[in-house]
Amino acid sequence: MTETESIAYDVVVLGAGPVGENVADRARAAGLSAAIVENELVGGECSYWACMPSKALLRPAIARADARRVPGLSGAVQGPLDAPAVLAHRDYYTSYWKDDGQVAWLDGIGADLHRGHGRLAGPRRVSVEGPDGELRFLTARHAVAVCTGTRALLPGLPGLAEVKPWTSREATSAHEVPDRLIVVGGGVVAVEMATAWQALGSRVTVLVRGHALLPRMEPFAGELVADALKEAGADVRTGTAVTGVTREGSTVVALTDTGDRIEADEILFATGRVPHTEDIGLDTVGLEPGSWLDVDDSLRVTGSEWLYAVGDVNHRALLTHQGKYQARIAGAAIAARAAGVPLLETDLWGAHAATADHAAAPQVVFTDPEAAAVGLSLAEAESAGLRVRAVDVDMSSVAGAGLYADGYRGKARMVVDINREIVVGLTLVGPGVGELIHSATVAVVGEVPVSRLWHAVPSYPTVSEVWLRLLEAYRDM
Known part of the structure; x- marks a missing residue:
């Protein structure tokens, strides 16, 4: 291994996914020099193994x-999906797992890309081990931003490695449709991939250790998604834990604590994520390797003056759009501190505070039906000590919903802080509701009084008229 001299930058970013790219972009926009280090594809998990390929697989199923x-x-679309065409379209949206376009974008903003494995090597210092074995060092005048994201968590089952299970990466990049697929887990990855592969022709069995799908959303969200998966032909079993797995020839066998033996061609474990921090030199700056990184609202690591942790790695909101939001906040904070501008800790909704992580992080689950939520669930609001009232509306009562889909099934819940008379949370489940959640996000972030929302008139006849039904239900309680 050869060593080169150190190169100095204002900002050094570890990880060139969407989060790292945005930190580098904001640094460059502020006139700071920036380096970004990546040992896989520029564009990260979202571009090649998560958001983009999964939604490309799901879109035909939902349409x-x-x-x-x-x-x-309805009579014109009764046949099966053209699986090869769907997979080819997915390949197009991943740029065929090539990052030329994203590298060109980095060049366009003036950020330097360093290919290789980046590790912290003490305060404000990063080592990069290149693919050719060359070792170079980068120093940061103002900040190092850790944007390395997460990786799939696999359970410690004996023999699991020999089975070669799918994780989210294999589930979004597979080039053949398995005849039978076991999905272990009940969260977002599990239900989205069960939806996609069931629609593409797999016979899907979903095994959930807990008693509901989508446990972090309002209970009705998981119930409606589970009903739809069952109607589509999937076998959904809650309260069922996998106790062992083996591969017998080309067949995967899963054993459960309920005494079942389930056979499939592939098995997907969607059982959680862990931080991608086990080999990035955290120990050289007094932090625990493999740990989540605790940060303040400017995304600066607790106790540090120069280290930032942005995106999934800080465990605040494991969502690409929230990570990119954090990147904009971190970039602004780094630039302000570099210029000697004091940050006002009392400015909760200012340019340097990721307040939305706590109060208004939106999420869409692209199943059929879609599930979308922003802010607090009823249980979360009550746990936070808020005095709240929840109102529920059957989406079939909305005229636009009936026009959108014959026999439209869905539900909406609005959670109102009755002391302040503002909406603190909204959950929607039903076809097409993902396009409605931003209006709720604006209401929650803006702390718009319920009395003012009465004057935000939804167009008729659209599904967004659910807002009127919710407000009427709240008024009439």
């Missing part, structure tokens, strides 16, 4: 389901 609920069209 077909929507079409089947439209009179006059």
